[in-house]
Structures are given as structure tokens and as C-alpha cells.
Amino acid sequence: MAKQEFASALVQWYRTVQRDLPWRRSKDPYAIWVSEVMLQQTRVETVVPYFERFITRYPSIDALAAADEQEVVKNWEGLGYYSRVRNLHLAVKEVASKYGGEIPRSYEQMRALPGVGPYTVGAVLSIAYGVPLPAVDGNVLRVMARVFALEEDVASARTRTRVEAIVTELIPRDCPGDFNQALMELGARICVPRTPKCVECPLTIYCKARATGRQNELPYKKGKKPQRIEERAVFLIESQSGEFLIRKRPQQGLLANLWEFPHVLMSSAVALEVDASDLRQIGMLAREIVGYVPQEITFIRKYVHLFSHVIWNLSLYVFKATEGLVLEAPYQWVSAEQRERYTFGQVFNKMWMDVKVEGMSERR
């Protein structure tokens, strides 16, 4: 294949059709870095408003490095994969203290920062500094699997290494950032997962999958493991003085360090037996949190919340706590106003909105 023609056809296409995105208007390596972290496993349309707000709030490495951790995480609320923002905060602090506030230009040094993997190094260094490194994401894997008719599982490390080698070979020295972004833009808009738009593709004459009519069969992916299902009873507990009980989640695992309304995992046997309206059984579960069986519990509604590998079947209940109930950490009482400063998983925010709209106090 004519390397130069491939690259120039791709870059030329990109420069004609590229979308006007906020991080593309910036030449600030820090802003580009923030965008790349937000874009991990997350759609462009979702990221845009978060990016604008985050960059306005934390316009520089020094500003983010100096910021309060809890507040930084609050600005990420709703984006998911919350370890990304904690790692970004740690990494920015390290850049501020160790590298004088300038992102290191060497692969090894940047790769060593927390939350910075091979993709992010390649993307930031190529786009911000013009370093000719590959930035292989899901788009690039899909595009290359089709163009070169790669048959192996695209999720495998071997395929990734192969694709990195191919990109390294093809990447133009004069515009590595545009080349990397062009590959991603192509994957996002033309070489899409299902029914790629080959008639609009600038690489169609190079594409082996297209030549053999296999563009709908590639890339090959292994099937995913089914999600684990958990039945949980969630309690929105209001004190006599109108505060609400929240608790902090553990430092490791799902929604790590975020806040939530207390809930109890039901064994599958219990879950099968207990009807949502069987409040006697639910009272026994509430006792695991407050230490006694509440007098009067109200069932609100059921929720299904999907994570990438777990399904939560949740039943929400509310009740009034007895006077003077004291609970230790990780439990905490907060007013409705104070609650807004804490970061919750989205399902808990949805519950809160639902109860607020319906009016919990007027319910009885």
C-alpha cells in the first residue's frame, strides 16, 4: 500500500469534515488531556457540556492541582467510571509538583502517571506536541480490523500491538495529531460498528474488508459474560428534624468513595419470596441499618439500574427514623440542601428527584 497516499487521503478528509468540538479549539495540552480522559468509553455528545464546565472551573494544571478532591469528583458526577477523575487529579498534582506544571513529552514519563494508559499518552502527545505516537482506541481498532482484514479478536493484546505497529508505520511526521484524530473520526462517523457507510469512506480503495464484502462481519469480537443480578432494598430515611441518612461507599469497587442511600443486598432466596409490599420482611432488612424494625415503612417504587457488568434490581422504601437516632461513619445525616454537595451514583439521584417531586412528607 502507498503509505503516503493512505495518510493524506485520510487527513484531507478529516480536515474537510471534522466536527467543531471545544477541545479541538484549544491548543492547551492540559485541556486536551482532560478531554481524552473524559472521552474514555464515553460519547462525544455526553462529554461536551462536562468538558466546558470542568475547564471553566479548573482552567489550568495548577488550578486543578490545588482543588479539593471532593469538589473535583462532584464536577464529574454523572460521567461514570469515577476512578478516571481521581486518577486525573492525582496525575495533575504529580505534573504540578514533579514536572513544574508541564506535561512530560516522553512516552515513559507520561505513561507513568496514574490513569494514563497507552492510548492517552499517544493521543495527548500527538495532538498537543506533534509527537508521532499511535493512539489506538476502539475506533482505530475497528477501522484497522476492516482495512487490513484482521481476523483475530480485536480485544486481544496481540491485535492492539499489531495495530499500534501499523499506525506507527503509517503516521505522517508532519501531522501525527490530525492523523490519529482522523482515524478516530472515521471510526465514529463512517466506519461505524453496524452497517458502515463505505460509500462515504475516503479509504474505501484501501479496505480489504470492503473488497471482499466483509465490512459487516469485521471486527471479530468475543461474546461477553452475562451480567450478575442483585436484588437490593434501598431506604430513604428521614429524621424527625427533616434530615436524610446517607452513607459513603468503600474506597474500592463499584462507585468507590461515592455517597448513596443505604441499601441491603437480599439473598436470592429472600428476593424470590419477598414481595415489594411485604413490609414485615422489609422491616427486618431496615433493622440491619438503623438497628430496629421501623414502625411504618412506605414502598415507593422499583428501579432497574444497569452497570456494565452488574444489574441492580432495587426497591425503594421510605420511613421516619426514631427521635435521636445516632449512627457512626460511614453514615451521615444531611439536610436536603447539604445533600447537593455530595456525589452520588445516578440511580440515587434519580430516586431523590422522584421522591422530591412526589413529596415524601405529603405521602402519609
Place this chain on the structure above:
DNA sequence: TACTCGTGGGC
């Protein structure tokens, strides 16, 4: 390697 880690959109 395989699994963990969120969320919302599209069909």
C-alpha cells in the same frame, strides 16, 4: 487474560 469499573443512546 479476564475481569472490574458507569452511564445514556440507538435500534
Place this chain on the structure above:
DNA sequence: TGCCCAAGAGT
């Protein structure tokens, strides 16, 4: 409706 997926990294 259920399933797939989207600019990945850590373990």
C-alpha cells in the same frame, strides 16, 4: 425490549 456499544485503565 434487550442488547450493544463509546476517544480505556487498573489489577
